Amino acid sequence: MTDCKSLILELADKYGRERASLLPILQGVVERNNYLSDTCMTDIANELDLSAAQVYGTATFYSFLDTQPRGEYVIRVCKTITCDMHGKKTIVQTLEDMLKIKIGETTPNKKFTLLETNCLGWCHEGPAMLINDTPYSGLTTEKVHDIISEFIKK
Amino acid sequence: MSHQTLKRVDLIFGEYSNEKYKILATTLARTNDDILKDLLDSGLRGRGGAGFPTAMKWRFTAETPSDEKFVVCNADEGEPGTFKDREILLRVPRKVFSGMAICGKVIGAKKGYMYLRGEYKFMVPELQKELEIYHEHMRQLNHDFSIEIRMGSGAYICGEESALFESMEGGRGEPRNKPPYPTTSGFMKKPTVINNVETFVNVLMIMRLGADQYKKLGTTDSRGSKVFSVSGDTPIPGIYELELGMPLDRFVDEFGDGDTKAVQVGGASGFCVPRKKFKDTVIGFEGVPTGGSMMIFNSSRSMYNVLHNYLEFFEEESCGQCTPCRVGCQQLLKGIVAVKKGEKKAVYLDQLMKLSESMKITAKCGLGQSVANSFSSIVNNFKEEMIY
Ligand SMILES: Cc1cc2nc3c(=O)[nH]c(=O)nc-3n(C[C@H](O)[C@H](O)[C@H](O)COP(=O)(O)O)c2cc1C
Ligand code: SF4
Ligand code: FES
Numbered sequence: 001m002t003d004c005k006s007l008i009l010e011l012a013d014k015y016g017r018e019r020a021s022l023l024p025i026l027q028g029v030v031e032r033n034n035y036l037s038d039t040c041m042t043d044i045a046n047e048l049d050l051s052a053a054q055v056y057g058t059a060t061f062y063s064f065l066d067t068q069p070r071g072e073y074v075i076r077v078c079k080t081i082t083c084d085m086h087g088k089k090t091i092v093q094t095l096e097d098m099l100k101i102k103i104g105e106t107t108p109n110k111k112f113t114l115l116e117t118n119c120l121g122w123c124h125e126g127p128a129m130l131i132n133d134t135p136y137s138g139l140t141t142e143k144v145h146d147i148i149s150e151f152i153k154k
Numbered sequence: 155m156s157h158q159t160l161k162r163v164d165l166i167f168g169e170y171s172n173e174k175y176k177i178l179a180t181t182l183a184r185t186n187d188d189i190l191k192d193l194l195d196s197g198l199r200g201r202g203g204a205g206f207p208t209a210m211k212w213r214f215t216a217e218t219p220s221d222e223k224f225v226v227c228n229a230d231e232g233e234p235g236t237f238k239d240r241e242i243l244l245r246v247p248r249k250v251f252s253g254m255a256i257c258g259k260v261i262g263a264k265k266g267y268m269y270l271r272g273e274y275k276f277m278v279p280e281l282q283k284e285l286e287i288y289h290e291h292m293r294q295l296n297h298d299f300s301i302e303i304r305m306g307s308g309a310y311i312c313g314e315e316s317a318l319f320e321s322m323e324g325g326r327g328e329p330r331n332k333p334p335y336p337t338t339s340g341f342m343k344k345p346t347v348i349n350n351v352e353t354f355v356n357v358l359m360i361m362r363l364g365a366d367q368y369k370k371l372g373t374t375d376s377r378g379s380k381v382f383s384v385s386g387d388t389p390i391p392g393i394y395e396l397e398l399g400m401p402l403d404r405f406v407d408e409f410g411d412g413d414t415k416a417v418q419v420g421g422a423s424g425f426c427v428p429r430k431k432f433k434d435t436v437i438g439f440e441g442v443p444t445g446g447s448m449m450i451f452n453s454s455r456s457m458y459n460v461l462h463n464y465l466e467f468f469e470e471e472s473c474g475q476c477t478p479c480r481v482g483c484q485q486l487l488k489g490i491v492a493v494k495k496g497e498k499k500a501v502y503l504d505q506l507m508k509l510s511e512s513m514k515i516t517a518k519c520g521l522g523q524s525v526a527n528s529f530s531s532i533v534n535n536f537k538e539e540m541i542y
Contacts, residue, residue: 082235117273118310118467119467133275135276
């Protein structure tokens, strides 16, 4: 995990210190540190000359801007209708069994977080999921086994 | 069973012209009035769902005096069952950038943004590479219009234009009151044209073909072709470019699995059409409009589960800003569960229907206003499934 203060400086230099720079900066922190801590949000507020409430208010609006600690790999399984019809429940079950956690939880070694999300735009190839930014579609139990086994090795 | 296949169109995904950014170059040399006239003649209407005439939107923005104006490409594509903008951006990004640059010229903007949903972040490196090529060509053409990508972060409501501006400005994605419309007050409260990805591509194709040629596709009310995202119970899910104005029964003939019970046209915020109405339903602005989402359900599916899934979606994605939508979505969801469990009598559905109708009038934005579309079309057509 990168030190928050130096990361924020780096991101603010890149994206600017306007209010409109807030979202790219929040996204940049999540990309590097997996989540936004309270201190980090306060630091961003100071750097951009905003109130902490403004930063917090914006951050908590977005489902991908996590404000709780997350694992290194965040898995988001689509739960919208077409994926649901095509076996999303089995996929979630497989992931829960492999990672020994439930939806919403993070593995004790902080490596994986398992979440559900809404339509990912791969409905024609559902069920689908994201692992961090990478989409995986056409999921089957075997495919999930293969994908997750690779990540476990990493 | 033999049936005529629907004509495939190859406009949006058709090959680039031989010379890179050729049509853009020739179009930039034309007068704004000329370009707008072509757009008006073409009958092009927005492809993001609402179907506003594109030429009017551009003209209003062009006519608003301001020191600064913006062009925004809406690539938030969050409507369940829609995945065509991703495909367009992966396959023909240059057509999208060209359309945006033409818009910039017509309205007098020097800066364009593409708001891409967070779920599509994996595409950014590829798009950035294409943008470099684009910017290089603009330098050669000596025309000042740059394009920057901004990312969403997992909020469906940010596809709504004013919520999108709020998000780009660094705030919560909460829709604004309208008026004022983006044509006078959009991003940074400046006059802004916001169009869907596919709309910008259509603009370029009209510049390439001319309005007359373009108009040959589709019907009087729905000109041109449309990229459809087909999913659900179909042997051939995927992306198809078809003419607008097709009857739904022919669509089902071709894409259904022989046992189609209903088609949800236009995503969770669209309409559910049951089998008995396939024949009389036209896909287009004169009938049931769609941003491209076509979800097919066969007789093994419970329409109660479908509605339950949609309502969960709306309840989660409602920005919570206005009461009719925030509370309405929760109550509709609770209500159908209670009826299904037998805790409420079947007539309670009528009350829920009234609630959804009042949301249509009182909700602040299109999200809350359109919940009634799927709610009443599913409950009315599949009442038994809601109860038993
Ligand atoms: C809840 C909601 C979500 C929307 N999502 C999108 C979207 O993802 N993409 C899009 O192009 N338009 C979306 N729209 C429509 C936009 O507000 C806007 O009308 C559209 O971008 C205009 O472009 P067009 O005229 O080219 O269709 C959404 C509207 C609402 C109410
Ligand atoms: S209708 Fe719903 S999404 Fe739209 S402003 Fe109201 S609460 Fe927000
Ligand atoms: S329904 Fe799962 S990706 Fe669209």
